[in-house]
Amino acid sequence: MSETAHRGRSARNPTISDIWSRVRRALRPPRRLRLLRPGIWVIVGTLALGFATLNTGNNLLYLLTGALLGTIALSGWLSESMLREVSVRRTIPLAVTAGEPVRIEYRITTGSARPSVHALEIREIIGSSHALSASPEVVSAYLHQLEPGSTGVARAQFCARRRGVYRLDGLTLATSFPFGLFSKERDLECRDSLTVWPRTDRVVRAPAPAGRQARRARIAERAGAGTGRGDYRGLREYRPGDDPRDIHWRSTARRGELITREYEQDAADEYWIVLDHGAPDETSGEAAVETAAALIVGAARRGDRCGLAAAGVRIPPGAAAGTAEAFLDVLSSVELSVDAPRPAPPARPAMCLLVTARGPDSQAWGDVYLVARDP
Amino acid sequence: MTPTPHRRLAALLALTALLAFVSGAGLDAPAALPAGAVLLIAVFAQPGEAMSRALEPVWRVLALLLALRAGFIVLVGGGDAVLPMVDLLLLLLCAESLRPRDRAGDARHFALTFALLIASAAYRPGPAFALLFILYVACATVLLVVGHLRRQSELRRLHAPQPTPRFMLRIALSSTIVLAVSALVFLFFPRVSRGWAARGAPTVARSIVGFSDRVSLGDHGARIESNPEVVLRIEFPEGPPADPAGLYWRGRSYNRFDGVAWSRVEHAPTPPFELRWTGGSIEQVIYGRRLVDVSVLFGLHPVADITPLSRIRPLRLPSGDFAYAGTAEPVYRVTSRAQLPDPAALRGSLIGNTPDVVAHLQLPPLTPRMLALADSFRAASSSAYDQALAIERWLSTRFDYTLDLPRTAREATLDYFLFERRAGHCEYFSTALAVLLRAGGVPARNVNGFLGGEWNGFGRFLTVTQNQAHSWVEVYFPGHGWVPFDPTPAGGAATAASARVRSFAGLRRLADGLSHRWGKWVLDYDIGTQSGLLERLAEPFSTTDAGGGTDRAIARRWYVLGMAVILVVVAVSLRRVRRRPQRTAAPTRAYIALRRAYARAGYDISAATPPLALADLVRDAPGAQSARAAIELYVSSRFGGRTLDEAEQGRLEQLVRAARQRLREHRGRGSVGERIRR
16 A cells, blocks of 8 residues: 655656646645535625615615625635645555556544534546556545544545556545535645556466476476475575475574575476567457466466566566566556567577467467457 | 424524514514414424425415415506515425425525515514524524535435534534624625615604694593603714703694694794804704604704704794605704793793784683683783793692593583693693683794603613603794793603503613614614714824814724734634644654655655655665764654754754755756745
């Protein structure tokens, strides 16, 4: 989960467009006011009554016109006190799978010197920086009441239909309290991003790279009735999922971090998943990405050691960052195109699985997943 | 079904609006009473779903009928549209109060009740309107807020908790803003017209003495009813009078008596000798009411001048009386001569037989004993003045005052009063004096008006009620004018007020003071009052007026003091409002500045980054050493329970400055300046 307070800044070097948007933000009035339907009626009523008052000179009508104006003034004052000195902290998951609803949590804190807050709506526009993602979506959360000096939680639900990196630039606090005449809005800068992974629930067969089967047979033959895991290869740092019985305690004590033994067959299980960025159309391209994602999840489940080559990134098997999450992060930002160059195998082609939507090339890939367009 | 607090509030709001309307129009609208009953029921009980559905067609039919009635009255009958519209409005309000609530319910309810308030503004509601208006504003504010919150929750399919009484009270208190804006608009919005002729302004019932063209003495029956209705409210701009009970508010004079009734005949007018009286003048501002009889203006005798303050046009009649044209409530400023002429001068006045004197010697046929009585007074007196004094004294000491009317027409005659009954009310006394003087050759006339009044210390004005109606005599002295004589026994007029009325005198005075102020400052607040108010507000700062320098200086000092107090209160409350919940400690502020500096420089730091993690993150950044040292100092203070002394705090700030300086140097020309957003 990532948390962002509204005063937080993104960890990017500012570009000219950033500076320009910052200037525009600085020049923007601090509040926006939207007239709602009852507000229109009250204003029209006030003008009409004011006209009647001037025309007749009836003193009690002056009092009543003043009461309508006072209602508008009270509305402005109370709505302002709902928005002022309210800080919001947003909590979102670091990543989420496309099509899966995600709850965005807003922790709202008020100053203790404020009156209690009522009918506060938090809206934000979630837009994707990714070319393939859908148009920006507005999510909103509502807080009925919050006592002064306390923190309340409001939740919004968001369901990203497509993978990608979604930008959360800032949120808008809005309230139509107290009478629903106007909606007053205040923008809070609160940048964050949400990585939406491709769907991983595609049904795929277990990979069987030709190279791996040959090697595995060789190792099995050599090992005989031993451990069945081949020769001892060396030590490496412990990764989640490793068998705890393989931990080499002496080295662990010496180095101050968990060290585990590695056997030959572990290395033999290694393979690469290579994603072809070329796709005749968007649907089949996305299907290829989802297939790659399903392969990654399957590998993680089986404990396979696999690497990924996609989006210009190569994460070798067994690398420190080689977790399924990191792979999915890469896949979420893959840009597909019709005429993308054919991918080059990062290792011996026999040890690589190609996931493609446009058919295999002349390389002798260990396994090929040809994704057809969904019917 | 017991209504929810929300529904109950809605019914209360409608009741308040209805009462506000009734406070002005009374029960003129036929629907007022039944609507009041229905709304009162709605406060305590609500019909169930089935019942509401059954009532729905009833409301529709009734609304249609009332709309047709209103249309008929306006289009065909050419009548006043307000009351039929109010009937329709009340019906809709009742329907709304008994209808199951839907989303637009509150808005409709508010619109209907507000329309009722607007309708009540067409009348002249009493000061109770102010109280009801305040109650209405508070109720409406709470109702609208509670309704809005409920709708917001319903829209999101949330369960909205019932508002707590404390919350409702707070919202009700916040409605003082509405009232304040309302008062400011009322006071300072420029008035372009002068006053407003309200409908249904009540006229005063017939008084003990009349003011019409013919005032009859021959009324007989049971007893004159006590009537505490206020007819005049009089302010004295130059300060309260020494003896308000002895002031004669002269209204109308009558010069012809036919034995039964007094009437007015216009003939040779007497020259206005009164205006030559010396001895200063007395100013009165009189808030009168329209009388049934006639449009007459009152004032202390002799009236030198009358200036209208409302939309009336005063007319000076040949008799010296003042009448007016116009339909507004008369408000006017009267200047009167303060002192009667010297008795010695009056004793020396020769009556003569000029036409103006002869015109005031007219008599009906008198009985021989009446003529003999008049002659006896004439023979005993050396001058007309002494003659008048003697009859006045005789009547006021030998006769009794009574409000009991003569029982028969025979008993109603002047002769019966003088020789048999020897008791009566003021008109008998004044008529007797006038007739005896005329019979003795002294020109006299009967005058009707009011005597005395009740000083209202709360409102600093004199209240004159119907009970103070009085009748007296004016005697004409050529060269001096008309001089008043009052033969009614002392205390006669006062006994008119019943004991019941007197027992609540204090309360009544308060109510009357309120009513007067309400009328003066609210209902009849006009461009004149407004400019007067503005002038008074600006007075301490004006430089044109040479006089009253010390007063102005004192007033100015009060002003400055008042403004200073207001400024302090505003500043303190703003500070309270703006104050942050807890003032951030100095080391924390320094640390936040440091964190922001690095965050702005592009490091992945947020408010959630712990201090030591921050130190780790920026270990290779420019100014890392200073930052590290600063963070260690901050951590020791924030989490180590150590208070930094001044030197340490200074060092911390210096370290932060140094780190930021290094960052800036590193980023060079493209750096974005430090801007700490609050």
